[in-house]
Amino acid sequence: MKKKVMAFLAATMMVGTILVGCGNNAATNKGTKHSAALVTDGGGIDDKSFNQSAWEGLQSWGKSHNLQKGLNGYNYAQSSDDSDFLPNINKLIKAKYATIFGIGYKLDNAISSAAKANPNTNFAIIDSVVTGHKNVASVTFKTEQSSFLAGVAAAETTKTNKVGFVGGIQSDVIKTFEAGFKQGVKAVNPNIQVDVKYAGSFTKADVGQSLATAMFNNNEDVIFHAAGGTGAGVFTAAKNSAKNGKKVWVIGVDQDQKADGAYKGGNVTLASAVKKVGTAVKDLSNQAMKNKFPGGKVVTYDLEDNGVGIVNDNMSASAWKVVQSYQQKIKDGTIKVAAK
Amino acid sequence: MFNKSFKGLSTALISIIAGFIVGAIAMLVFGYDPLQNYQNLLVGSLGDIYSIGETLRNMIPLILTGLGFAVASKAGFFNIGGPGQYLMGWFGTIAFALHFSQLPGIILIIGALLCGALAGGIWSLIAGVLRAYFGTSEVITTIMLNYIALYFVNFAVKNWLAAKGSDSSPNIARKASLNTHFLQELTHNSTFNWGFFIALVIVGLVWIYFNKTRSGFEIKAVGINEAASKYAGVNVKRTIVIAMLLSGVLAGLGGAIDGLGNFQNISVSNNLPNVGFNGMAVALLAAENPIGIVFAALLFSALQIGGLSISVYSNTPSEIVEIVIAAIIFFVAIKYVFERFLKKSWLTRKQQAKKEGADK
Numbered sequence: 258m259k260k261k262v263m264a265f266l267a268a269t270m271m272v273g274t275i276l277v278g279c280g281n282n283a284a285t286n287k288g289t290k291h292s293a294a295l296v297t298d299g300g301g302i303d304d305k306s307f308n309q310s311a312w313e314g315l316q317s318w319g320k321s322h323n324l325q326k327g328l329n330g331y332n333y334a335q336s337s338d339d340s341d342f343l344p345n346i347n348k349l350i351k352a353k354y355a356t357i358f359g360i361g362y363k364l365d366n367a368i369s370s371a372a373k374a375n376p377n378t379n380f381a382i383i384d385s386v387v388t389g390h391k392n393v394a395s396v397t398f399k400t401e402q403s404s405f406l407a408g409v410a411a412a413e414t415t416k417t418n419k420v421g422f423v424g425g426i427q428s429d430v431i432k433t434f435e436a437g438f439k440q441g442v443k444a445v446n447p448n449i450q451v452d453v454k455y456a457g458s459f460t461k462a463d464v465g466q467s468l469a470t471a472m473f474n475n476n477e478d479v480i481f482h483a484a485g486g487t488g489a490g491v492f493t494a495a496k497n498s499a500k501n502g503k504k505v506w507v508i509g510v511d512q513d514q515k516a517d518g519a520y521k522g523g524n525v526t527l528a529s530a531v532k533k534v535g536t537a538v539k540d541l542s543n544q545a546m547k548n549k550f551p552g553g554k555v556v557t558y559d560l561e562d563n564g565v566g567i568v569n570d571n572m573s574a575s576a577w578k579v580v581q582s583y584q585q586k587i588k589d590g591t592i593k594v595a596a597k
Numbered sequence: 598m599f600n601k602s603f604k605g606l607s608t609a610l611i612s613i614i615a616g617f618i619v620g621a622i623a624m625l626v627f628g629y630d631p632l633q634n635y636q637n638l639l640v641g642s643l644g645d646i647y648s649i650g651e652t653l654r655n656m657i658p659l660i661l662t663g664l665g666f667a668v669a670s671k672a673g674f675f676n677i678g679g680p681g682q683y684l685m686g687w688f689g690t691i692a693f694a695l696h697f698s699q700l701p702g703i704i705l706i707i708g709a710l711l712c713g714a715l716a717g718g719i720w721s722l723i724a725g726v727l728r729a730y731f732g733t734s735e736v737i738t739t740i741m742l743n744y745i746a747l748y749f750v751n752f753a754v755k756n757w758l759a760a761k762g763s764d765s766s767p768n769i770a771r772k773a774s775l776n777t778h779f780l781q782e783l784t785h786n787s788t789f790n791w792g793f794f795i796a797l798v799i800v801g802l803v804w805i806y807f808n809k810t811r812s813g814f815e816i817k818a819v820g821i822n823e824a825a826s827k828y829a830g831v832n833v834k835r836t837i838v839i840a841m842l843l844s845g846v847l848a849g850l851g852g853a854i855d856g857l858g859n860f861q862n863i864s865v866s867n868n869l870p871n872v873g874f875n876g877m878a879v880a881l882l883a884a885e886n887p888i889g890i891v892f893a894a895l896l897f898s899a900l901q902i903g904g905l906s907i908s909v910y911s912n913t914p915s916e917i918v919e920i921v922i923a924a925i926i927f928f929v930a931i932k933y934v935f936e937r938f939l940k941k942s943w944l945t946r947k948q949q950a951k952k953e954g955a956d957k
Contacts (some may be wrong), residue, residue: 294909299867299868326912327910327911327912328910332908332909333908334905334908334909334915335908335914335915337871338870338871338872339860339864339866339870340655340855340859340860340872341905343788344651344655344788344902344905345905347647347651347786347787348641348905348906348909349909351647352909352910362764363764363765363864366765366768366860366861366862374786426751426764426865426867427755428762428763428764428865429762429763429764432762457748457751458867458868459867460867460868461867
């Protein structure tokens with residue numbers, strides 16, 4: 258028995274070494290220009306939302322400058338727990354990435370302390386403001402504006418005069434979505450009811466599904482979600498209702514979520530209130546490359562500079578027209594959307 | 598005794614090697630280079646003073662939640678409440694440190710740690726009392742208590758500790774931190790802190806408790822046979838409560854030390870902390886031996902911290918480490934099946950031999 262195990266071990270080792278011979282080495286880039294990397298906030302780079310959008314932005318930045326994923330290029334470090342934030346950032350610093358992004362407000366503490374210890378590295382924090390460091394740029398989004406337009410789209414589409422909002426965790430950032438959405442709905446028709454529910458998590462699709470199912474059963478026919486991965490459950494609930502012949506819609510968030518709403522026989526994604534984290538990551542990486550990194554500053558993205566916006570997925574032509582007219586009014590400044 | 602622990606050690610080693618082989622096969626299948634990745638993993642966990650500091654720090658909560666699980670398990674209970682008890686401990690500590698921030702440093706630290714340990718202990722005590730006096734399955738109550746802890750802590754942080762609109766509490770005073778300037782310099786700014794030494798002392802205490810005290814012996818006796826212990830005069834109900842209480846105190850202390858040493862604050866969390874579950878894996882790999890838990894925690898910690906390097910230095914996704922960890926646990930688990938199977942066939946053979954002897 259023992260002999261067999263040993264033989265198996267030896268064989269595996271041998272196969273291992275042979276195959277290693279033809280394996281590829283880590284991607285490295287010659288002719289260093291600039292390198293940038295991001296640290297996720299707990300979701301993966303494939304979360305169909307926030308982190309994915311940031312990673313796609315970084316990838317597109319890297320590709321536009323002929324960089325490769327890996328050292329001296331662009332890269333990511335995924336956090337599975339809050340205690341991974343600082344080790345991840347420090348690993349990227351040791352690997353000599355020049356600009357490091359913290360994706361999400363949860364990383365503000367870690368970014369702040371890493372920035373203090375490493376004054377020569379650029380840091381950027383998304384969705385939070387870190388002050389007191391000359392090498393940290395804070396990036397915020399006026400998501401209340403895009404959410405306002407989502408509210409208009411919902412109000413123009415609802416047949417039951419009841420719409421819903423599903424949020425992730427009740428935080429300042431998510432509250433801006435809720436506030437904008439409510440204002441948008443009320444701007445079109447103050448008699449429409451807005452039902453607000455929070456899942457308490459950005460990663461619980463099951464909770465999202467049960468919340469949304471309850472909302473659809475309550476005759477709410479449009480739901481706007483600002484809940485990251487929890488939102489996947491909202492889409493599932495909508496598709497199930499749609500298959501049973503109910504006409505319901507979901508408004509996606511962060512990315513264009515049209516693909517998430519597709520089912521055999523239709524699509525439940527009405528529109529998507531996009532927040533272009535990727536654009537921000539790309540912009541800042543470019544600025545860092547040109548030695549113009551906005552360290553110490555707060556960079557705000559809004560409708561005007563296309564940092565946030567609304568994408569028409571399945572809106573009726575008349576609804577889309579109304580949404581566009583409101584969009585113009587916000588850009589003009591005739592309508593001011595409050596963040597709270 | 599020696600033979601038993603030697604057997605445990607060899608099965609653990611076989612499981613670890615088998616786990617690494619499974620990981621290597623997974624990497625080969627997906628076209629990644631296992632040798633290079635294992636090298637990155639080793640360098641990333643133990644390659645320099647910073648990484649060593651980080652790996653040792655990551656061991657602290659693994660050791661303590663592992664010990665917590667082991668204590669309950671010795672008494673025959675499956676305490677899945679580690680994550681909740683860890684979270685309660687973390688919360689209790691930060692709440693104390695923030696509320697009594699005017700106290701002098703050392704008293705503040707001791708008070709905060711005790712408060713955290715107590716919070717964790719109370720949490721498991723609920724399950725212990727329910728089990729001892731009402732016979733409620735501790736597996737179910739501890740799982741449920743995990744969620745109560747998660748949402749209670751989220752609520753409490755949001756409403757009592759955090760500034761309005763914020764999701765995390767302010768940071769504790771510098772004097773309350775277990776992470777001193779000296780240690781930061783020593784380990785090149787890693788999160789290594791004095792909590793590591795506290796954890797090692799606790800390991801020693803738990804070992805003494807089980808091997809040298811009456812109460813520890815009673816816990817083991819109840820674990821082996823509840824009815825026989827009762828007959829022998831052990832107060833079974835009290836022993837169950839003590840075992841569960843200790844279990845939660847240890848896990849809570851894990852959260853407390855992480856709070857003071859690593860995080861310095863507490864924030865609203867999406868999920869239960871993984872470390873509570875990983876502690877169970879550590880205890881299982883170590884066959885619930887306190888000394889073994891230290892080494893199992895070192896292995897898991899190195900895998901986790903080194904694993905973060907994998908995606909930085911190659912194109913391999915860092916999830917590959919999860920496969921290795923899961924495979925190790927899997928082999929530890931089937932070891933029990935394997936052993937039981939061997940034992941059975943050995944017994945039947947022995948019986949057969951006996952029978953044959955009788956026939957003659």
